[in-house]
Amino acid sequence: MSATITPTDTPHPAPPARGRRLVRGLVRPAAAVLSGVLVFLSFPPRPLWWLAVPGFALLAWTLSGRRLRAGFGLGFLFGLGFLLPLLVWTGEEVGPVPWLALVAAESLFVALTCLGVAAVSRLPAWPLFAAAVWIAGEAVRARVPFGGFPWGKIAFGQADGVFLPLAAVGGTPVLSFAVVLCGFGLYECARRVRAYRATGELPRGPVAVALLALLVPVAGAFAARPLVSDAAEDGTATVAAIQGNVPRLGLDFNSQRRAVLDNHARRTEQLAADVKAGREPKPDFVLWPENSSDLDPYRNEDAREVIDRAVRAIGVPTVIGAVLTPDTGKLRNTLIEWDPERGPVDTYDKRHVQPFGEYIPMRSFVRLFNSDVDRVRTDFGPGNKVGVFDLAGTKVGLATCYEAAFDWAVRDTVTHGAQLITVPSNNATFGRSEMTYQQLAMSRVRAVEHSRAVVVPVTSGVSAIIRPDGTVAERTKMFTPDALVDEVPLRSSLTPATRMGTAPEAALAALAAVGLALAARTALGRRRAAREA
Numbered sequence: 001m002s003a004t005i006t007p008t009d010t011p012h013p014a015p016p017a018r019g020r021r022l023v024r025g026l027v028r029p030a031a032a033v034l035s036g037v038l039v040f041l042s043f044p045p046r047p048l049w050w051l052a053v054p055g056f057a058l059l060a061w062t063l064s065g066r067r068l069r070a071g072f073g074l075g076f077l078f079g080l081g082f083l084l085p086l087l088v089w090t091g092e093e094v095g096p097v098p099w100l101a102l103v104a105a106e107s108l109f110v111a112l113t114c115l116g117v118a119a120v121s122r123l124p125a126w127p128l129f130a131a132a133v134w135i136a137g138e139a140v141r142a143r144v145p146f147g148g149f150p151w152g153k154i155a156f157g158q159a160d161g162v163f164l165p166l167a168a169v170g171g172t173p174v175l176s177f178a179v180v181l182c183g184f185g186l187y188e189c190a191r192r193v194r195a196y197r198a199t200g201e202l203p204r205g206p207v208a209v210a211l212l213a214l215l216v217p218v219a220g221a222f223a224a225r226p227l228v229s230d231a232a233e234d235g236t237a238t239v240a241a242i243q244g245n246v247p248r249l250g251l252d253f254n255s256q257r258r259a260v261l262d263n264h265a266r267r268t269e270q271l272a273a274d275v276k277a278g279r280e281p282k283p284d285f286v287l288w289p290e291n292s293s294d295l296d297p298y299r300n301e302d303a304r305e306v307i308d309r310a311v312r313a314i315g316v317p318t319v320i321g322a323v324l325t326p327d328t329g330k331l332r333n334t335l336i337e338w339d340p341e342r343g344p345v346d347t348y349d350k351r352h353v354q355p356f357g358e359y360i361p362m363r364s365f366v367r368l369f370n371s372d373v374d375r376v377r378t379d380f381g382p383g384n385k386v387g388v389f390d391l392a393g394t395k396v397g398l399a400t401c402y403e404a405a406f407d408w409a410v411r412d413t414v415t416h417g418a419q420l421i422t423v424p425s426n427n428a429t430f431g432r433s434e435m436t437y438q439q440l441a442m443s444r445v446r447a448v449e450h451s452r453a454v455v456v457p458v459t460s461g462v463s464a465i466i467r468p469d470g471t472v473a474e475r476t477k478m479f480t481p482d483a484l485v486d487e488v489p490l491r492s493s494l495t496p497a498t499r500m501g502t503a504p505e506a507a508l509a510a511l512a513a514v515g516l517a518l519a520a521r522t523a524l525g526r527r528r529a530a531r532e533a
Contacts, residue, residue: 028062028066028070028074029073029074029077031058031061031062032059032062032074032075032077032078032081033077033078033080033081034058034081035055035056035058035059035062035078035081036055036059036077036078036079036080036081036082036083037055037081037082037085038051038052038054038055038058039051039052039055039056039059039081039082039154039157040081040082040083040085040086041055042055042157042158043086043156043157043434043438043441044157044159044160044434044437044438044440044441045434045437047160049157049158049159049160049161049163050161052154052157052158052179052183053179053182053183053186054183054186055183056179056180056182056183056184056186056187057183057184057186057187057190058187059078059114059117059183060117060121060127060130060183060184060187060188061187061191062074062078063075063114063117063118063121064118064121064187064191065118065121065122066118066121067118068115068118068119070118071114071115071116071117071118071119072111072112072114072115073111074114074118075110075111075112075113075114075115075117075118076107076108076110076111076114078110078114079103079106079107079108079109079110079111080103080107082110082152083103083106083107083110083152084103086151086152086434086438087099087102087103087106087151087152088433088434089430089431089433089434089435090102092429092430092431092433092435093429093430093431094370095370097369097370098356098370101369102149106141106149106152109137109140109141110137110141112137113133113134113136113137113138116130116133116136116137116512116515116516117130117133117134119133119516119519119520119523120133120515120516120518120519122519122522123515123518123519123522124205124206124209125209126184126188126515127181127184127185127187127188127209127210127213128181128209128213128511128515129511129512129514129515129516129518129519130180130184130515131177131180131181131184131213132177132508132509132511132512132515133512133515133516134154134176134177134180135173135176135177135180135505135508135509135512136508136509136512136513138150138153138154138173138176139173139505139509142405142406142407146355146361147352147355148406149405150172150405150406150407151405151438153172153176153405154175154176154179154180155167155171155172155173155175155176155179155445156172156405156438156441156442156445157441158175158179158445159441159444159445159470161179162218162221162222163175163178163179163182163217163218163221164221164228164445164448164470165221165222165224165225165227165228165448166178166217166220166221166224167445167448167449167497168224168227168228168448168449168451168495168496168497169220169224169227169495169496169497169504170496170497170500170504170505171407171411171449171497171500171504171505172407172445172449173407173504173505173508174497174504174508175445177217177508178217178220178221179217181213181216181217182213182214182217182218184213185210185211185212185213185214185215185217186214188206188209188210188213188214189210189211189214191210192206192207192210227451227495227496228448228451228468228469228470229451229468229469229491230453230467230468230469230471230489231489231491232489232490232491233489233490233491233492233493234419234490234491234492235490236487236488236489236490237284237285237392237394237419237420237487237488237490238281238282238283238284238485238486238487238488239283239284239285239286239287239420239455239465239485239486239487239488240271240283240285240286240287240314240483240484240485241286241287241455241456241457241463241464241465241483241484242264242267242268242271242286242287242288242289242292242457242483243267243289243457243458243459243460243461243463243476243480243481243482243483243484244260244262244263244264244265244266244267244288244289244292244459244481245263245267245459245460245461245479245480245481246259246260246263246428246459246460246479247259247260247263257293257294257295258295258303260291260292260293260294260459261292261293261294261295261303261306261307262306263481264288264289264292264293264310264459265306265307265309265310266310266481267481267482267483268286268288268310268311268313268314268318268483269309269310269313269314270483271283271286271314271483271485272310272313272314272315274483275314280483280485281485281487282315282316283314283316283485284316284391284392284393284394285316285317285318285319285391285392285394285396286311286314286316286317286318286319287318287319287422287424287455287457288318288319288320288321288424288457289321289424289425289426289457289458289459289463290321290333290335290400290401290424290425290426290459291321291322291323291333291426291459292320292321292322292424292426292459293307293320293321293322293323294322294323295322295323296322296323296324296325297320297322297336297344298324298344299325304343307320307338308338308343311338311339311340312340314340315340316340316392317337317338317339317340317389317391317392318337318338318340319335319336319337319338319389319391319396319398319422319424320335320336320338320344321333321334321335321336321400321424321426322334322335322336324347324349329381330359330378330379330380330381331378331379331380331381332349332350332380332381332383333349333350333353333358333380333400334347334348334349334350334383335347335348335350335387335389335398335400335424337389337391346389348383348385348387348389348398348400349381349382349383349384349385350380350382350383350400350401350402350403351382351383351384351385351386351387351403351409352382352402352403352406352409353380353381353382353402354401354402356373357402358379358380359379359380359381360373360379386412386413386416387399387400387413388413388416388417388418394419394420394490395417395418395419395420396418396419396420396421396422397410397413397414397416397418397420397421397422397452398413398421398422398424399413399421399422399423399446400423400424400425401423401424401425401426401427401439403423404423404425404439404442404443404446405439405442407502407505408501408502410446410449410450411450411498411501414450414452414494414498415494415498417492418452419452419490419491419492420452420453420454420455420488420490421443421446421447421450421452421453421454421455422454422455422456422457423439423443423446423454423455423456424456424457424458425439425456425457425458425459426458426459426460427439427458427459427460427461428459428460432478432479436458436461436462436478437462439456440456440462440464440472440475443456443464443466444466444470444471444472445470447466447467447468447469447470448468448469448470449495449497449498450494450495450497450498451468451491451493451494451495451498452468452491453465453466453467453468453488453489453490453491454466455488458476460478460479461476461477461478461479461480461482462475462476462477462478463475463476463482463484464476464484465484465486465488467488467489468489468491473486473488474486
């Protein structure tokens with residue numbers, strides 16, 4: 001007689017349990033994206049600089065104790081959350097493909113940086129090492145490929161923040177480091193509070209590290225405030241910035257080159273009339289934007305006459321932004337010092353020309369994805385000399401538009417004697433996007449970094465005159481013709497940031513290398529112990 005076996009129900013995971021696991025699996029990726037969005041929201045034109053601190057605290061929670069592969073993936077998601085909205089202006093006129101390609105490429109650098117943060121997150125004093133790793137990542141991103149792309153340095157979101165004086169201590173690397181360290185310190189403090197509530201234990205060493213990481217950046221920023229001054233050391237200069245405006249938004253404004261030139265000449269002549277009538281003080285010199293004359297005045301006699309008439313009307317040295325077409329070689333994005341009596345007397349060729357904007361790397365390959373590359377028919381070539389003009393006795397340092405993002409391009413002008421800095425720019429191709437406000441914030445950081453007034457003339461706005469303490473004395477609206485006239489202090493002393501140059505960045509990169517080496521040694525030790533067990 002055989003027994004009858006009654007099958008029993010095999011238990012299966014309940015759908016709600018699977019759902020909970022799925023949700024738990026998505027928490028950290030979602031937190032990575034959210035942390036990136038918080039850091040984006042800390043950037044201009046929003047005055048929410050402080051959001052960078054909780055943004056990095058949330059990123060620290062996301063990466064803490066993660067494996068390297070997870071750190072890379074979560075870092076890529078952070079990069080998307082941060083850079084997709086930050087750089088949306090790059091697709092303003094050419095469509096989403098260049099924007100998405102740039103964001104994806106830059107997010108890979110961010111992902112590698114976050115891999116390093118995850119690697120050092122198990123070390124004692126990890127916030128210090130992790131913040132240094134972040135700066136090392138920014139340093140690499142600012143140099144490669146094609147000369148680098150520093151847009152999105154955390155320092156550039158801090159023009160309104162309490163950390164800004166640290167720019168005078170060690171430039172953008174120290175300013176970024178302080179913000180990131182404070183964010184990581186905030187997370188570590190929260191973690192220690194949570195552990196104390198769970199266990200009742202409060203280890204002194206780790207708690208001290210957490211508090212120092214949180215508080216030292218803030219204390220350092222307040223201690224650095226005496227370095228920030230707008231006092232005149234070498235007298236003052238009255239400067240005028242001309243914003244002539246463009247006929248229409250977008251890439252096609254270049255087809256109206258004569259109209260752009262006429263706009264700037266007309267606004268300069270109007271300023272001359274206002275000066276004569278006593279409505280404005282007479283400037284010591286005048287600054288036009290980048291590309292204010294895309295007609296080469298050395299080859300186009302009509303353009304030369306228009307410029308000369310405007311400069312004679314105002315009667316002071318004027319800097320003209322022009323595109324020069326040499327007999328041989330590449331185009332030049334040039335600033336011309338134009339004297340009212342002698343005409344053009346000096347030039348500065350932009351040294352860091354913009355890849356995919358002023359020249360097209362790998363043109364035939366890039367054309368497969370976007371035919372707009374052929375709008376740049378002839379590539380621009382870089383100059384090779386530092387730009388400092390002597391305008392009516394004032395040494396004026398020149399950094400053209402995109403160059404303001406690069407530490408070396410601005411610092412060089414100050415170490416070569418500039419008492420004032422100008423950043424002539426052309427943002428017409430980016431419409432009414434946030435790009436112009438992001439760039440203006442860079443110039444405000446540069447003002448504090450080098451303790452110099454910075455004048456930003458822009459074809460279509462926002463133009464501004466910035467004092468050495470980073471405050472905006474005057475500014476224009478977008479896409480309106482205007483002229484700013486203001487008396488600015490001239491300074492010749494050098495901040496620690498100017499004196500040290502790349503030394504702070506190199507020191508932080510070395511600290512990052514030490515942290516990564518210690519993390520690698522610790523990981524090898526754990527693996528060896530596991531094998532022996």
